[in-house]
Every structure is written in structure tokens, then in C-alpha cells.
Amino acid sequence: MTERDVLDVTGSASNEPQTAEGGSTVPRAQTSTIPQEELDRLTDDMVAALKTVYDPEIPVDIYELGLIYKIDVDDDRNIEIDMTLTAPGCPVAGDMPGWVQDAVSSLPGVNQVKVNLVFDPPWDPSRMSDEARVALNFW
Numbered sequence: 390m391t392e393r394d395v396l397d398v399t400g401s402a403s404n405e406p407q408t409a410e411g412g413s414t415v416p417r418a419q420t421s422t423i424p425q426e427e428l429d430r431l432t433d434d435m436v437a438a439l440k441t442v443y444d445p446e447i448p449v450d451i452y453e454l455g456l457i458y459k460i461d462v463d464d465d466r467n468i469e470i471d472m473t474l475t476a477p478g479c480p481v482a483g484d485m486p487g488w489v490q491d492a493v494s495s496l497p498g499v500n501q502v503k504v505n506l507v508f509d510p511p512w513d514p515s516r517m518s519d520e521a522r523v524a525l526n527f528w
Contacts, residue, residue, distance in 0.1 A: 421462075421464060422464045423462065423464060423466070427498075428462065431462065431466070431496070431498060431499070432460075434496045434497075435460060435468070435493055435496065436452060438492040438493050438495065438496055439451060439452040439457055439489065439492060439493070440452050440453070441492055442485070442488045442489055442492050444456075444474075444475065444479070444481065444485070445481060446480075447475070447525070448524060448525075449517075449520075449521045449524045449525060451472070451485070451489070452518075453517065453518045453520050453521040453524075454475065454512075454516070454517055454518075454521050455512065455516025455517050455518065455521070456472050456473050456474065456475070456512060456516075457470065457471075457472050457489075458471040458472060458473060458507060459471040465500055466498055466499055466500045467500045467501045467502075467503075468493055468499055468500075468501070468502045468503070469502075469503045469504075469505065470489060470490075470493065470502070470503070470504045470505065471505045471507050472485075472486065472489060472504060472505070472506060472507070473506070473507055473508055473511070473512045474506070474508075474512065475512050476512075477508055482506070486504040486505075486506050487504075489504045490502045490503075490504045514527060
């Protein structure tokens with residue numbers, strides 16, 4: 390079994406936190422064999438890729454909406470992503486995980502990408518970044 394780096398963008402893990410783009414808390418596992426500089430680059434690239442995916446009904450990307458709950462990177466650079474939707478009945482529920490998988494799979498150095506659609510905890514507007522709140526005039 391390979392070691393993993395878990396980027397929990399909900400900030401709920403107990404690992405030592407780092408500050409990621411947008412100020413979210415990103416815990417990092419201490420046992421990875423991936424060099425920190427490579428993991429930082431990969432993290433930045435994944436966030437940039439996730440920011441290209443939009444819910445067609447909302448003019449804000451899924452990362453800023455807070456739909457990405459966890460990104461798990463193993464030593465073989467396989468990626469597992471837990472994400473949610475703004476509502477379980479979202480019309481693109483069957484498509485959006487594929488869009489996320491395609492966006493992250495296109496990055497150099499990434500092997501397999503698996504996207505899990507989860508609904509616990511349920512999404513609510515408090516998960517949105519300030520950038521998303523401004524874009525949606527949600528104050």
C-alpha cells in the first residue's frame with residue numbers, strides 16, 4: 390500500500406494545516422514520499438483544473454462553490470476526489486464527476502483519477518469562498 394497525502398478542503402482533518410490558495414486549510418500527511426515542492430505544484434495545478442469546471446446553472450466554479458471536499462494523492466500520483474453537488478437532484482449529477490475527472494486527469498504527472506460523489510455533509514452556502522459570494526452577490 391502506498392502512502393497518501395490528503396488535501397481536505399473542508400478543514401476538518403486533524404493533520405497539521407497548511408494554507409492553500411484562497412486561504413482554505415489543507416492538512417498534509419507527514420509520511421508521503423512525494424517531495425513537498427512537487428506536491429505543492431500538483432496541488433496548485435489541481436486547484437486550477439478544478440476551477441475550470443462550472444455548474445452550468447451557477448456562474449461560479451465548483452472549487453469556489455465549495456463542492457470539493459477532499460483530494461487524496463497517493464505516492465503513485467493516483468488521485469481520489471470527494472465532491473458534492475449543491476443539491477442531490479442536480480440535473481448534471483451524472484455528468485459533473487466526469488468533468489472533474491477529465492479536468493484533473495489532463496494534468497502532467499497524474500495517474501488515475503477517481504471521483505466520489507458524496508452528500509455527507511450536505512452542501513450549504515456557507516461552504517462558498519468570498520470570491521463565490523461576490524460573484525453571486527450572496528452577502
